[in-house]
Amino acid sequence: MxxxxxxxxxxxxxxxxxxxxxxxxxxxxxxxxxxxxxxxxxxxxxxxxxxxxxxxxxxxxxFRLPVIAGEDVSVDGTRKFLYELGDGLCIETVLIPDVGNGRTTVCVSSQVGCALGCGFCATATLGFTRNLSAGEILGQLISLRDKFGESAFTNVVFMGMGEPMMNLDNVLKAIAILSADSGMSHAAKRVAISTAGVIPGIRKLAESGSKARLAVSLNAATQEKRARIMPISRKYPLDDLMKALKKYTTATRTRVTFEYALFEGFNDTEDDIKAIARVVQGIPCKINLLAYNPVSNLPYDRPSDEKMDWFARQLYPKVPAVTVRKSRGTDISAACGQLAGAKAKTGDQR
Ligand code: SF4
Incomplete structure (x- = not known):
């Protein structure tokens, strides 16, 4: 047996x-x-x-942990790991050191592939194969501690492959073990769960009492534009999402982080800035801007550094807090939206 x-x-x-x-x-x-x-x-x-x-x-x-089947190291120190799971499927995990801040962030996966089909995302091209178990989620973190020691990472973000809210029970189980004093003793408030806007998951996270933080991938601030790049927005429209986030921030007394990737010529205008300011009004939040990292065969481009600067300077006075997140690991396809190295092993033949 x-x-x-x-x-x-x-x-x-x-x-x-x-x-x-x-x-x-x-x-x-x-x-x-x-x-x-x-x-x-x-x-x-x-x-x-x-x-x-x-x-x-x-x-x-x-004891069965995911096995490291490949590793790429970027010129900026970012490392991307290809993990092979017990059934031969693969996922990717990214370790991002920030020497200046003394922080190392690990970007973990929660699913093999993803069903949400965001138009700019490499993982979306894989389709969805299955959810990860709590052990497979945690296994990525345990494996990194085994390899690099207790200080392997200081922050954990669920921004790897998959939509964590579609596998929330296992994500929360993994976070509970990660943050238990007699477990991995990593503060839950240094864990962020990022969603494309799955409202039932946001409600469930608030009810769970978890201290993990919430991030929302916004990327466009009108319903019409967002639905063009994020099909989930047709099921959970922007207005409903913002109402759910207002309730979330009130119930948890935390603020939410909005991730906004800039796509050249798509969501980078004065009107987009006004739309962001309007839509986040009344929600305690900060906005992380990042330049889109191009994926081959997808029709979006990265904006210039000057455009990024201009956008951040225009947006800042209109919303409570804006940070510009530097893209890391682009040379090894490890940056946000670029994870698809498991394509050959997900069972997806497209
Ligand atoms: S951006 Fe996230 S939610 Fe959207 S398809 Fe990619 S992995 Fe899934």
């Missing part, structure tokens, strides 16, 4: 598991610490568990 993977099981399930093996529940809590805090993958070295329990665990369970 195939052994069950322990990676991704939360504390309550490990307690149940040890009780099922005829042990006390607190043994499950000890196991949780070995798994996620110590990251010990040899049952024999879990020295505070009885020999009998270690034998039972060894017979029935194992």
């Amino acid at each position: 195939a052994k069950r993977n322990l990676i991704g099981l939360p504390i309550a399930e490990l307690e149940k598991l040890t009780v099922g093996l005829g042990e006390k529940a607190y043994r499950g809590r000890q196991l949780f610490t070995w798994l996620y805090s110590v990251r010990q993958y040899d049952f024999d070295l879990m020295t505070d568990l009885s020999k009998e329990l270690r034998r039972k665990l060894h017979d029935q369970f194992e």
Whole structure:
């Protein structure tokens, strides 16, 4: 019989598991610490568990992490990892060091491919294959700590492959283990979940009590324009999205980050600036501007640096906070919207 993977099981399930093996529940809590805090993958070295329990665990369970099947390093220090999952499918994860700020951000994937079909995104061209399990989401982070140590990353963003709100239960399960003191001890407020605007997910996140932050990929500030590049906007129109975000910020007492990628000649005019200011009014927020990173075969271009500067300077007085995010890892196709290295292995033949 195939052994069950322990990676991704939360504390309550490990307690149940040890009780099922005829042990006390607190043994499950000890196991949780070995798994996620110590990251010990040899049952024999879990020295505070009885020999009998270690034998039972060894017979029935194992540790399976996604395997690094490829790695590219950018001239700017950004690293892109290709992870192979247990069933042979692949996903990508990006590690982005920012030496000046002492921060390293890891951009994790939540799905194999994506079903939302944003017109500018390389992942969209893959189609959707399946959700990642909590263990596969967490496995990307565990693997990076195994490779680079405890300081492998300071911030986690769900901006890799997939729409995290379409797999929110597993995303939240992974974040709970990541942020548990006896787990990976990484503050949830340094985790951001980015959505294309899936309203039920935004509501569920507010109700969950998670301290993870919310980011919304805006990219166009009128319904007509947004629906042209983000089909999800037809299901969840911009007005409804903004109402949901107002409720979210009130309920959680946090602000939301809007990601706005500039596409040359599409969403970079004075009218677009006015539309952004109008649509975010009354929502505690900041706006991250970034230049679009072109993807071959997709019809959008990157604006000039001068256009980016002009846009940021015009927008800033009209909204509470604006930052310009530098594109990183463009030479290895690791920047926002460029993740598609798994194409050959997602089962998608287009
Ligand atoms: S931008 Fe995000 S939500 Fe849209 S298709 Fe790409 S991965 Fe999916």
